[in-house]
Structures are given as C-alpha cells and as structure tokens.
Amino acid sequence: MNKREGSLEAPTRHPVRWQDEAYYDEGAVFGELERVFDICHGCRRCVNLCNAFPTLFDLVDESASGEVDGVAKRDYWKVVDQCYLCDVCFMTKCPYVPPHEWNVDFPHLMLRAKAVKFRKGEVRLRDRILTSTDALGKLAAIPVVAQTVNAANRNGTARGVLQSVLGVDRRRELPPYSPVRFRSRAKVGGEWPVRDGERTPGKVAIFSTCYVNFNEPGIGHDLAAVLAHNEIPTVLAAQESCCGMPKLELGDLEGVDRLKRRNIPQLLELARKGYAILAPVPSCALMFKQELPLMYPDDADVAAVAEAMFDPFEYFMLRHRDGLLKTDFKRSLGKVAYHIPCHGRVQNIGQKTRETLQMVPGTQVATIERCAGHDGTWGVKKEYFEQSMRIGKPVFRQAVQAEPDFISSDCPIAGRHIVQGIRDGGMQVSAEKAHPLTLLRLAYGLEEQG
Known part of the structure; x- marks a missing residue:
C-alpha cells in the first residue's frame, strides 16, 4: 500500500505528555506545527470541517512561496485560535493519524500550542x-x-x-441560569433487584455536570425520571465540579488537573461499587472517557472511571440489548430533527440517541451529522460569533428541511445555537426545541419533574 494513501488501521492516540517540560518548548511546537501544516496543505480533506483549515490554507495560498514555509510563524496562532478541539478531523477525516508513520494528531497539536500560549500568559x-x-x-x-x-x-x-x-457577542443567546439547582430537587433512589442474566450495570450514578446543575436542571430531571421508570436504582455523584473540558480548550492544563483531583476520587468510589456513571452532556462524558486517560495514561483510578462512564443513550441501548429497557411508550414524537454533536460522534459509540428515539412508534428521526459551529465558549465570543453562525448554516438548513415537530441535540448549547441560527437566518419552522432526554420522557408519558 502506498503510504501516502493513508492507513486503514484503527486510529490510535499517544498520551498527552503535558507534565514534561519539553511539551512546552515553543521552538519544538513551531517545528511540529510547520510539519503538520505542510501535510494538511498537501491533503486539504478537512477544508469543510471548521475554520482552522480554511485559515491555514488561505495563509499558505497568500504567502510569497505558496507553501507553508512562506507563512510567518506568528500567523500560526491564527490557525490555533480557530481550533476548538472537536476532534472530528482526527476521528473521521485524516488518513495520516497514528499508526500512520506521518503521525498527525491535529487536535492534540493544537492543544499543545494552546498550552504553550496559556503558560506564556497570552490569554485574555x-x-x-x-x-x-x-x-x-x-x-x-x-x-x-x-x-x-x-x-x-x-x-x-x-x-x-x-x-x-x-467580548461576549451581544447577539449570542446565552443559556439561562436556574435559580433552583438540579441537585436540590433531584428525585433518585430505588431498590429494584438485579434481574437474571443482567449484563449491563444494574445501578446508575448521575454526574449531572455543572451545566445541568446550574443552567438546565430539567435535563437532569428527565434523565432521573427515565431511569426511575425503568426501575434502575439511581444515586447522584457527591459533587459536580466542571469536567475540565473548558479549561482543556483554553490550554489551561493545570486547571484541568485541579478539576481532575476533585472529580476522580468521588467518581472512583462509585465505579468500584459497580455503578454506571452517566453524564448527560457529551463533552463531559468525552472528557472522562478519552481526554483524562490520555493526560494520565498510568493512572489506574482515571482508567477505572473511564470504564464506568457512559453517555445516557449508550447505556439505554446496552440495557435494550439485554432486554431490560422498557418500550411501553405512550406517545409518538412525530418528526425529530436530531443533531449529533461532535463530542458525541468522536466517542465511537454509534448513533445511540437516534436508535433509542426510533424505537418510539410513529417517530421519524432525521439525523444531522455535522458540526453546528458553537463549541463551548468559542461561539459566544465577539471575534468568532459570525464564523460560528456560518459554520452552522448547513445544520440550520437541514433542520428546517426535515419539517420537524422537535429540534434536538445531545449538546444543549448546540440545540440553542441551531434554533437561534434558524430564526436569525429568516428560516421558518414551527418545531419545539427539546433535549433527547426530554423527548424520551415525553415518549414514556412521564410527568415533568422538578
């Protein structure tokens, strides 16, 4: 096989050696940026994924040489600042990821550059x-x-x-803060027995995430209601400090470490007791499943938590495989325009949310498998707001074309972003925005909690 055609082996990732001083060597980072940018320039398969690649290719095309060596090193930061670590290029597009000899991991190279920038104090x-x-x-x-x-x-x-x-763009619709936190009114419990032949973990701990606890507690209540309906004993994690994904995206790896030290001990206790830990925000689940294990490759406690961590719908479909998920749905959901977020796609679990919702009789799910363009904090910033709306336009259009009754995304900020993009773009749709967990609760005919 011609190695320029890429590797057909499954992608692998190297540990993030953030605790080594050499990781922050700016000269070495610039050298690796030039090497990887040159490979990307010769390939250009990722041009339509986000704004990092068009920014890079424009810099190259407008340089005196028309090659990467003609781009000023200071302009490399323009590319780095456009990357919000969605990981889609690594997981779905790039043919040169490890184990290919060219060893391209664009997102984690961007992470390293962001870490250098943060350590230099060059963040706002x-x-x-x-x-x-x-x-x-x-x-x-x-x-x-x-x-x-x-x-x-x-x-x-x-x-x-x-x-x-x-510098928070005035046009961006921001998520509300709830005056009543999820934890204060969460209804969890149950002492149902383990059934014969049960293979998936028979009890659950909810790691509600800071977003669900502070911003949209209804998502957590919906999850708790669905678990109760399925007679799955449920507890709350002792606390919900931020998973660390926002700090990771900033390059603040010491900040990630501080949050890891708060979260892992209490989640480890749950994992050791046999709980499946559910995080209802994809970025949070991904942080524990992938990013922390790569940052702490020799930490058995981190590995144990990663093994116990599940996306809620991943867990539901495992229960369904074992014949243990109830399908006594009371109402149809009609047409659902369902957006699978980037941090859901790169967990490599398949489209478990779509599979679950499609079990509801009379329900049609139109899946939108493309970046919505918001990212956690990237899309709220004045300098990136218009770019985030431009990236999201194909998603907005696909949602409208589905003529849905509901617009839904596992990522609550992506769902809000899509609805805003539809409205601000002058498109017409009479759909209601609802998180997939809300839709599942509605399908079961369960009363709203909280």
Whole structure:
C-alpha cells in the first residue's frame, strides 16, 4: 500500500505528555506545527470541517512561496485560535493519524500550542472567566442573582456592556441560569433487584455536570425520571465540579488537573461499587472517557472511571440489548430533527440517541451529522460569533428541511445555537426545541419533574 494513501488501521492516540517540560518548548511546537501544516496543505480533506483549515490554507495560498514555509510563524496562532478541539478531523477525516508513520494528531497539536500560549500568559481575562464554569454557576445561580443575570442577558444595553468589557457577542443567546439547582430537587433512589442474566450495570450514578446543575436542571430531571421508570436504582455523584473540558480548550492544563483531583476520587468510589456513571452532556462524558486517560495514561483510578462512564443513550441501548429497557411508550414524537454533536460522534459509540428515539412508534428521526459551529465558549465570543453562525448554516438548513415537530441535540448549547441560527437566518419552522432526554420522557408519558 502506498503510504501516502493513508492507513486503514484503527486510529490510535499517544498520551498527552503535558507534565514534561519539553511539551512546552515553543521552538519544538513551531517545528511540529510547520510539519503538520505542510501535510494538511498537501491533503486539504478537512477544508469543510471548521475554520482552522480554511485559515491555514488561505495563509499558505497568500504567502510569497505558496507553501507553508512562506507563512510567518506568528500567523500560526491564527490557525490555533480557530481550533476548538472537536476532534472530528482526527476521528473521521485524516488518513495520516497514528499508526500512520506521518503521525498527525491535529487536535492534540493544537492543544499543545494552546498550552504553550496559556503558560506564556497570552490569554485574555475574558477566556479565564468564561472557562471557570463552577465559579460562574455558583454565583449566577443564586436565586435573586439568577433572575438578575437572566434579565441582563436579555437586555440590549446590558449585553452591549458585556460585549465591550468581556467580548461576549451581544447577539449570542446565552443559556439561562436556574435559580433552583438540579441537585436540590433531584428525585433518585430505588431498590429494584438485579434481574437474571443482567449484563449491563444494574445501578446508575448521575454526574449531572455543572451545566445541568446550574443552567438546565430539567435535563437532569428527565434523565432521573427515565431511569426511575425503568426501575434502575439511581444515586447522584457527591459533587459536580466542571469536567475540565473548558479549561482543556483554553490550554489551561493545570486547571484541568485541579478539576481532575476533585472529580476522580468521588467518581472512583462509585465505579468500584459497580455503578454506571452517566453524564448527560457529551463533552463531559468525552472528557472522562478519552481526554483524562490520555493526560494520565498510568493512572489506574482515571482508567477505572473511564470504564464506568457512559453517555445516557449508550447505556439505554446496552440495557435494550439485554432486554431490560422498557418500550411501553405512550406517545409518538412525530418528526425529530436530531443533531449529533461532535463530542458525541468522536466517542465511537454509534448513533445511540437516534436508535433509542426510533424505537418510539410513529417517530421519524432525521439525523444531522455535522458540526453546528458553537463549541463551548468559542461561539459566544465577539471575534468568532459570525464564523460560528456560518459554520452552522448547513445544520440550520437541514433542520428546517426535515419539517420537524422537535429540534434536538445531545449538546444543549448546540440545540440553542441551531434554533437561534434558524430564526436569525429568516428560516421558518414551527418545531419545539427539546433535549433527547426530554423527548424520551415525553415518549414514556412521564410527568415533568422538578
């Protein structure tokens, strides 16, 4: 086989050696950026994935030599800043990922460059604040404060101030803060016996994530209701410190480490007791399944938590395989325009959400398998807002073309982004936005919790 045609072997990833001082050697990083950029320039298969690759190819095409060696090293940062570590290029497009001898891991090279930039102190205060989700949530979710913050987020004058001070685009619809946290009203429990032949873990721990706890607790209540209906004993994880994905995307690897030290011990205790740990936000599940194990390749505790971590619908379909998921659905969901987010796709679990929803009689699911363009904090920033909307346009169009009753995404901020993109783009659709867990609760005919 001609090695330029790529490898047919399954992609593998090398550990992230972030604790080695050599990892932060800027000269070595620039050398690797030039090597990988040259390979990408010669391939260009990823040109339609995000804005990092068009930015790179424009820099090359506009340079004096028309090659990577004609691009100023300082302009490499323009490419790095466009990458939000969705991982799709590595998992679905690039033919040169390890074990290919060219050893291209574009997202983790971008991570290394971001880590160098962060260590040099070349990140904005805005970015440090936006990625401190626990601190923001604990403050903004105080009842009176939450109502004030939510009102300010809908006020044009206040948003103008927020844009000028922090660079949060005034046009971006921001998720609300809930005055009542998920944890305070979560209904979990149950002492149902393990059934004969049960292979999937027969009890569940919910790691609600900071987003569900502070912003959209209804998603957590929907998950708890579905678990209760299926007679699966359920507990809450002792706490829900941020998984660390926002800090990872910033390159703040010491920040990731601090959060890992809070989360892993309490999740390890659950894993050792035989609980399946469900995280209802794909980025959070991915953090524990993939990124932390790569950052801590020799940490048995991290590996144990990774093995116990599940996407909720991944878990439901495993139960269904064992004949243990109830299918006593009470209502049809009609047409669902379902967007599978990037951090769901790269978990390599297949389209478990679609498979689950399609079990509901009278339900049609139109799957949209493309980046919506928001990312965690990237799409809220003034300098990237219009790019995020442009990246999302094909998703917005596909959602409208499905003529759905519901628009849904496992990623709640992607779902909000899609609805905003449809409306701001002047497209017409009468669909309701609902998280897939909400749809499953509705299909079972369960009363809303919380």
